[in-house]
Amino acid sequence: MLFDSHCHFDFPALQQAASQYLQDAKAHGVAAMLVPSVSREQWPQVMHCQTHLRDSSTNKPLDFYYALGLHPCFLEQHQDAADLAALDAALSIRSKHCVAVGECGLDWRLADQPIAEQSIKARQIQLLQGQLDLAKRHQLPVILHAVHCHAELLAQLKLAKLPQAGVIHGFTGSYEQAMAYIKLGFYIGVGGAITYPRALKTRRTVARLPLTSLLLETDAPDMPLHGFQGQVNTPAQIARVFLELCALRHESPEQISQTLWQNTLRCFQIEMH
Numbered sequence: 585m586l587f588d589s590h591c592h593f594d595f596p597a598l599q600q601a602a603s604q605y606l607q608d609a610k611a612h613g614v615a616a617m618l619v620p621s622v623s624r625e626q627w628p629q630v631m632h633c634q635t636h637l638r639d640s641s642t643n644k645p646l647d648f649y650y651a652l653g654l655h656p657c658f659l660e661q662h663q664d665a666a667d668l669a670a671l672d673a674a675l676s677i678r679s680k681h682c683v684a685v686g687e688c689g690l691d692w693r694l695a696d697q698p699i700a701e702q703s704i705k706a707r708q709i710q711l712l713q714g715q716l717d718l719a720k721r722h723q724l725p726v727i728l729h730a731v732h733c734h735a736e737l738l739a740q741l742k743l744a745k746l747p748q749a750g751v752i753h754g755f756t757g758s759y760e761q762a763m764a765y766i767k768l769g770f771y772i773g774v775g776g777a778i779t780y781p782r783a784l785k786t787r788r789t790v791a792r793l794p795l796t797s798l799l800l801e802t803d804a805p806d807m808p809l810h811g812f813q814g815q816v817n818t819p820a821q822i823a824r825v826f827l828e829l830c831a832l833r834h835e836s837p838e839q840i841s842q843t844l845w846q847n848t849l850r851c852f853q854i855e856m857h
């Protein structure tokens with residue numbers, strides 16, 4: 585049983601053949617999925633994914649969860665103050681399937697132009713702080729997007745002192761960086777990056793981290809695996825990410841799959857039989 589802890593199932597690339605992708609996912613051992621959101625506009629679609637998952641299941645349906653948030657790469661779609669207020673309201677009346685705030689975080693790849701830099705970074709930090717506050721108020725974990733920003737993000741998380749922590753999704757970075765998040769109670773999201781032979785640092789890191797701090801994810805339809813570049817990534821690919829993780833670790837595949845499943849439930853406070 586695998587849990588895809590980060591799949592953008594609401595994106596058009598997956599929605600155009602949703603039933604097929606779900607069937608494939610189930611055939612590859614995916615038993616549960618968490619769909620984070622990127623903008624307020626997407627929230628209804630993310631919540632709506634649930635219907636798809638139910639309708640297309642002939643036998644056992646996939647367990648479905650979602651998160652509401654404002655992604656740092658979609659700044660042009662956000663009205664920061666209004667959207668944060670709307671997020672607060674939406675979280676107040678959330679269903680039990682809404683298990684996190686996210687996807688939020690920092691991405692400083694695009695903040696390189698000297699003039700734009702300050703405003704992009706400042707806006708991203710403000711949006712992040714707003715969402716960390718809401719996570720605290722609503723007692724939810726956060727799903728964090730972290731690109732070229734580990735020092736700043738760690739500083740923000742230390743200040744925020746979240747009771748439920750969350751996950752650093754699609755982690756790439758060093759062992760020391762990962763351990764700094766783990767010390768704050770965060771999980772590390774392991775995705776397609778580890779299938780790239782040249783991603784040596786991340787592969788070595790994931791091999792050494794405590795198994796009890798790892799989650800599996802695809803980030804589909806983005807982040808295609810090695811050998812699948814240029815194609816739509818799908819939740820079924822989690823099986824390959826899992827195999828790659830098994831190759832990097834010394835524990836048995838059974839132990840890895842069971843531990844990661846339990847980690848995901850613990851991270852998102854999901855109660856399941």
Ligand SMILES: [Zn+2]
Nearest residue numbers: 590620687803
């Ligand atoms: Zn994502």
